[in-house]
Amino acid sequence: MQLVKKPYTAETDENLMKEVIKGDSRAFSEIYDRWSKPMLNYFYKMLWQDREKAEDFMQEIFTKIIHKPQLYNPSRAFKTWIYSVANNMCKNEYRRAEVRKGTSNSLHDNIIVHDSSAPDKEHDKNIFNDRLKEELELLSENHKKTFILRFKHDLSIKDIAEILETSEGTVKSRIFYTLKKLGENLKEFSPVAKTIMVGMCLIELARYII
């Protein structure tokens, strides 16, 4: 007779979800501990850096797990499943935002709603980071999602393709396009550009001396 269960921290997400479906609250607690932070930050990035909205969405996704855990297919990786659910929630929110935008003077006219407690202010002095943040917000939703999933959440091309329900080639293409666009917009920060600018300054200085 087994009296002591294997520690939940050693279990995979998929096994934990099986326990959640059976009604194990400790398994749910472990799932929450693992995924609440990534989900919160994903929603924060994807939903105009609105912390309250991000927290609402994060709570909503776990409420879905509580009420409809059978939506999860155990044969599928939990990570891609939860990101795809989050992605669909974001899509719905974008649609709602478009509707609001059409019917009223919406806030979300490419306007970033900054949470007063957002940690981004810590990096305000870093020009590159500020510029990059701005450029990311200007990206299309699909490019932005792909870029964030790739570089913020360290997901593979394959996983991103599964989450976004698209092909790997499309994902690669989106990533490359984003990099190219950001490179163009932030070229003053590239080493070559810096070298050229320093060279031009030196030439101007020489001319002035002569």
Added chain:
Amino acid sequence: MMEDRNISKMDVEFYLLNREYNKLNSDELAIVNEHVESEQEFNEMKAVLMGVGNFFKAEKELEPNPAIKAALLKEFDKQKPAGAYWLNGIFVSLFPNEKKIYQKPGIQLIGLAASVLLIVAIGLNGNADINNSTLAQNEGVKTEEETVQKLSKLEREEVDQENNLQIEKDLEPTADILYKEIEVAASNEVVIEEKPVAVENNITSTDFMYDAKLNESVAADLDYLGNDNNLNEVEESFKKRSSKDKKMLAISDDKLVISATIPATIEIVEEISLADDEGYFSDDASASSNTIVIGNSTIELPINSRTLAEDADLIDILYTAM
């Protein structure tokens, strides 16, 4: 970073992160040139990619509000029936990680138990008799006192044992005598038995004792015993019987009687008186004064009685007084 994102060598990202444009070989350059038009573009993308990595690393991540978890767990408990219980679940329930140490149920229970124990202990002490003189007695001192008492008791016992040994030593002559007797008897096939009364030829003191039942007056007794002739007759009779039977010496204390055939070499050297201090004949042969010669050995028997003849004057006084 490369392993984390499962970057393939077929991806431009790999070359952007790990190579310089002018150091790419022809194959790598072919892959890169599918997406990148020039070295400048390559370097711009490289700068962005390096900066993005640092940007996301440096970005402080939001922490979820603990209240959300509590609300979700509550919701879960409402929605889902309780699953199987495990022993390690008890510990987790008692000491949850997310709560502060004084908020943990296990700590609270331990504190409660300690408080109850303290109250019970105080309560028990409160019921103690205040007038009890040993209330403030130091247990350690008490133990030492007990130890001292035990030691003194042991010392007393040792002293008693020494006294007993001394007494035994005092009794050693008798023991030697008996030992010698036993040795002699053994060498002469004399059987020694410890019997209070076992005279084989039924010679007892009563044979020689004045019968008080027949002579009810003391005067009559004195008349009878005062007569030396009567006494001599009794003594002669005893000697006769002893020498005739050669079976019994009646070396008898209250506990030891030698009832056996006495060897011919044993003879009574001194006169044996069987009269005690009161003039009665005693069945205790050891009470009579005598010396026994067995072969070359001489056994001195204790003398603790006097003959009637010796006490004749006392008898006279008593008679006069009567």
